[in-house]
Amino acid sequence: MIGSLSPERRTRDLVQLAGAEIDVVVVGGGVTGAGVALDAASRGLSVALFERADLAAGTSRWSSKLVHGGLRYLAHGEIGLARESARERAVLMGTTAPHLVRPLPFLVPDAAGRDVSALAGLGGRLGDAVRLSVPGGRGSLPATRRVRADDVARMTPGVRPGAGGVVFWDGQLTDDARLVVALARTAAAHGARIVTGAEGVAVDGADVHVRVDGGELRLRAGVVVNAAGVWSQQLAPGIRLVPSRGSHLVVPADRLGSPSATLTVPLPGSRSRYVFALPQREGLVYLGLTDEPVEGPVPGDDPQPSDAEVQQLLDTVNQVLTEPLGRGDLVGAYAGYRPLVLPESAGTGPGDATADLSRKHLLRWDGPVLSVVGGKLTTYRAMAEETVDAVVARLGRGAARTTTDRLPLVGAAPRLVLDRVGAPERLVARYGTEAPLVEALGPALVVAGRPETVGELRFAVRHEGARTVADLLDRRTRIGLVPADRERAVPVAEQVLAEA
Known part of the structure; x- marks a missing residue:
């Protein structure tokens, strides 16, 4: 499976990261962080992404899609x-x-x-x-x-x-969350190590300390990219955000x-x-x-x-x-x-702040930490390109130009190819060319009256890094947007997790 975020891969990645020297450590598993991880990995840089909860757990899954x-x-x-x-x-x-x-x-x-x-x-x-x-x-x-x-x-x-x-x-x-998962898996296919459940990241010069699975992981980074969105000030207190x-x-x-x-x-x-x-x-x-x-x-x-x-x-x-x-x-x-950014030129009063707000993004260095914050989901790729351009210039290695504007994500294909995929249209719209693999994992419905299948939950656990009920119901599928349906789906999600 291309770019599979399997439980076995996560275990292997954690072992290999301990004490390692990595070109780029990305903090934050939303669309910005996943986009940066893909851009950097596709340019030949070694990459590790750490996310405190789950892919698309924050702002990236709450958009208008x-x-x-x-x-x-x-x-x-x-x-x-x-x-x-x-x-x-x-x-x-x-x-x-x-x-x-x-x-x-x-x-x-x-x-x-x-x-x-x-x-x-x-x-x-x-x-x-x-x-x-x-x-x-x-x-x-x-x-x-x-x-x-x-x-x-x-x-x-x-x-x-x-x-x-x-x-x-x-x-x-x-689905906005599915875009983030596809970005992370494509980054993994290019060698990036994607680690969710990393509850805290601290940076001390080139040393990076990560709390994960009840222990501490230490490694060294050439650059740390802070893509934590509205929580970016935890690594870069000087950033002025008006969320x-x-x-x-x-x-x-x-x-x-x-x-x-x-x-x-x-x-x-x-x-x-x-x-x-x-x-x-x-x-x-x-x-x-x-x-x-x-x-x-x-x-x-x-x-x-x-x-x-x-x-x-x-x-x-x-x-x-x-x-x-x-x-x-x-x-x-x-x-x-x-995560709206207040420019350095803005005043300090409420009126000044409102006048200067924009959906433009900010790039800012603080020692080895490069923060990328602001912007919007549509322009994530351009933000990632600009960010990795700055990283490559700082490190002096990695391809000078991105190829992500020509790089399909996992499951992507031209429309003529997608129209010929042998799977239900709804699955093709969520998984692209991988839809037949998802369908083969089980067509039974998770909840009567809704279209999500047990195969989607199994695919999420085996290949998309899902580790909890919330990962399955609130992000890999969006059953959780209707609380009554979510309640009915919990036993099925628990059973699928127990199979793993």
């Missing part, structure tokens, strides 16, 4: 960031992970206001122009267009009837008429922030996204949406629905922290 072209950045005049986003979206859709990313229509109904849909149409056409200007962008998505009332009724049946709207297109991830919380609600798709497009409604009083009702393959819709400042130290536990956020999301989308959603319609909710 979008690979987007940055329309919001155009609204703020950040053309460079929008072009980078569009370029990286094209790389993901065309080469890196075609199986994990699909085109997704976004519908802005006239029911939200004709001026709103007109502005969305203008923004969509600007986004189309940016897409056409980047390599791979042409032909990757359909063009923005106006649609009639019957199109609105077909694509978003829950919207009040009788008016048209505007449709623009973007990319949707099957925010983004929350989503989970609603049964049939409550909105099982939409095929993302219903897009502007937040009252804003021209650049929207609430999205994002349809998922599992018969659910994710309703988001908020942007609330987080005061004080960021806790280690998973965040939860506040009552005010829940109400804000419901009130916004209900403006255009025939039958408004209520709290009783919710089957789950989730929230995540964004």
Whole structure:
């Protein structure tokens, strides 16, 4: 199995890392850390990645699951960031992970206001122009267009009837956590050692101390890359972070008429922030996204949406629905922290801080520690490339240029190949060319009424580094997004872990 993160490999990696000298130690197993590990390993550097919990245990699994072209950045005049986003979206859709990313229509109904849909149409056409200007962008998505009332009724049946709207297109991830797992496995296939359950990492010059499995592991590193996101200040206290919380609600798709497009409604009083009702393959819709400042130290536990956020999301989308959603319609909710960076040039007051915030990322050296923080999921590869460029320059070894823009992840293949894979479409959308291997491990359902199979859990334990019930239900699959389903799935997950 290519890049298998088996229990045996983890044991072997820990033995080989003890006292070793490693070119690059990466701290953090989210999309940024996994992306850095892959870029560095593919350039011929020795790499070890340490993650305190599990792959995608933090921010990376709480996104809107979008690979987007940055329309919001155009609204703020950040053309460079929008072009980078569009370029990286094209790389993901065309080469890196075609199986994990699909085109997704976004519908802005006239029911939200004709001026709103007109502005969305203008923004969509600007986004189309940016897409056409980047390599791979042409032909990757359909063009923005106006649609009639019957199109609105077909694509978003829950919207009040009788008016048209505007449709623009973007990319949707099957699952953000699956992208991180695929990155980590591909890095492992290039020789990186991926160690989860590393509860603490301390750096003393070139010496790295790691608490793992109840003991301490010591090794030496040429460079330590701090990719711990909102927890980056633990290794680099000088970084100025202003984290925010983004929350989503989970609603049964049939409550909105099982939409095929993302219903897009502007937040009252804003021209650049929207609430999205994002349809998922599992018969659910994710309703988001908020942007609330987080005061004080960021806790280690998973965040939860506040009552005010829940109400804000419901009130916004209900403006255009025939039958408004209520709290009783919710089957789950989730929230995540964004590691927003406050630039050195920003002032110290709250007003100054808000004015200077951006989705741009920061690279900063503190002795042998290089912190990479900020940015967003879509541009993880570009962030990793810039980070490893700096590492190679510091170490004086490793390939000078990345190849990750041409490097498919495990399971990836051109769309024509994926369409011929002999496995259910849903498994192909999650595992790509490996879908038949997953199907062969057991087609029985984990929970009645849901599509996840026991084979997926077995594959996660044997090849994807899953070690706990939470790893299986909350990250390798997303059953945990519906708490009632998670409760029913726990015995099955425990049984699969006991088989290992």
